[in-house]
Amino acid sequence: MLVVGTLVVGGLVWRFRRGLSVGIVVVVAAACQVPGVLHTPITSTDAYRYVWDGRVQLAGHSPYRYVPLDDALAKLRDPVLFPxxxxxxxxxxxxxxxxPSQSPVDDPRTRINRPGVPTIYPPVAEAYFAAVALFTPWSAGTLxxxxxxxxxxxxxxxxxxxxSPRWAALWGWSPIVVLEAGNAAHVDVLAALLITAAVITTARRPRLAAILLGAAGSVKLLPLLLLPAFRGRKPIVAVSTFIASYLPHLLAVGTLVLGFLPGYLNQEGFEDGSSRSAILALLLPPEARQLxxxxxxxxxxxVAFHRTRTDPIALTCCWLYGAALLIxxxxxxxxxxxxxxxxxxxxRPEWIAVPLAAYLAYASYGHDTRQGLIYLAAVVIxxxxxxxxxxxxxxSGLTGHPLPTNTGGRDETHRPRNLGRTRRAAP
Known part of the structure; x- marks a missing residue:
């Protein structure tokens, strides 16, 4: 259904590419989010952990110090999170x-996943959880x-x-965004906002762009993989922002600020060499896969660092992030x-094949070969x-950049020199 829905959205974007306005795209995007908000989270139970982390912080405790099942926080339990x-x-x-071997993923006494380990989420994500918790009654749960x-x-x-209203619909009307934002409330949507803002502002306000990228890395660590796409002093400012976000927690709980990150990396196979890399697993043994x-x-x-000299930063960030997910x-x-x-x-709508492949791989958990073939199909697309x-x-004789080089601008094409008439590049 997600594949069909995504194709339908793509068809609508193409069909009405000349008649879309900012207002129409935003209003339809808002309407798309309503069904997800009205249903409890479907794809994961992460939102319950978010609720708990926010509540713990408002009570004056660190989510990096305590695990959800700890009796020291018993007074914070309610029937929604701890039925x-x-x-x-x-x-x-x-x-x-x-x-992780001592902490099962689920416990029948609570809806919070991995309730025997501390949180894994970085400080900006934790600040976001606390801010939302400040305005959310306990009885509202994940709402x-x-x-x-x-x-x-x-x-x-x-x-x-x-x-570009036309291309914005690819995000705002996406069934994936409906499922993972309004429904599952995944914090990755905040990372997406910060990354996009960083890319758009990098030309005119480079320092702000770097701060936004660092903040995105402090929501989920993956955005830090985009550092090679940002030239000059921006990577230094971004990393400094990321480190600075951890300092208050480091002073409060010391090395406990790492939370469950080491255990998570072990679960995902990054410590013993048997890391995910489902595509590489089709050809290589575990000991060679990580290398x-x-x-x-x-x-x-x-390659990304080199290409930023000539390619639009939005394009570089797109394929760099996508390549990281495919690896x-x-x-x-x-x-x-x-x-x-x-x-x-x-x-570059073809890159949406990667999150679509992730859904099929998610449904094929335990079938490593099938997962590898699914992701390989995304590579082919x-x-x-x-x-x-x-x-x-x-x-056509045009350049392949849909955006002006090194900006997040609005132009769709480049006009080649000495070309008698304007022709549009392929979308």
Missing amino acids: GLSPEQRSGVSGRSDD GLQIAAALIAIALTWLLAVQ VAAALALVVAA ATPTYPWYGLPLIALAALAR VVTATTVRHRVVAD
Whole structure:
């Protein structure tokens, strides 16, 4: 259904490309978010952890210090988050453990996933959770976060629509965005907003762009992979912003600020060498997979750094983020939300094949070969579309950049020199 819905949205965007306005795109995007907000989260239980982290912070505690089941926080329990454990009951848990083997993903007493380990989310994400919790009654559960995520998705639609209403619809009307923002309330939608704002502002306000990128990295770590696309002093400012966001928590809890990150990396196979990389798993043994994945990542980063001299930053960020997902092949589809925004900004809809592949891989959990083939199909789609576009552009005599170089501007084409009449490049 997601594949069909995405294709339908793509068809509508193409059909009404000349009749869309900023207002129409934003209003329809807002309407699209309503069904998701009215239903409890479907794709994951992450939103319950967000609610808990926000509540813990408002109570004056650090989510990096305590695990949700810890009896020290028993007074913060409610029937929504802990249907099987009242504040008066003892869970038997005291202290924290980062050993994933000692912490099952689910516990029947709570809706919070991994309730035996501390949070994994970086400080800006935690600040966002606390801000939403401040305005959300306990009885509302995840509703406050769902509304906040929907509003962020709508705000990002407007930001993209100011650049191009036609391409903004690719984000705002996407069934993936509806499912992972208004419904599942995944914090990745906030990262998508910050990344997009960083790309758009990088030419006129480079320092602000760098701060926004650093903040995005402090929502989810993945945006830091875009550093090679930002030239000059911007990467330094971005990394400084990222580090600065951790300092208050570092002073409060010390090394506990890492939360469940080490355990998560172990679960995903990054510590023992058997990392995800489902595509590489089709050809390589676990001991070689991590090394090859790291080498590929370095090559991609080097190419991105070189291409920023000539290519629009939106385009570089799009394929860089997409390539990172294809190398790591995470089974969590919501990781692709920033990629959808970047695909809309760069006018490269083929990259949406990657988050779509993540859904199919998510449904094929435990079938490693099938997951690898699914992601490989996404690679074929991206490479084929890119090749066809380059051939069309070469035949037309135009450049292949849909945006002015090194900006997030609004122009759709470049006019070649000495060309008698204007022709549009392939979208």
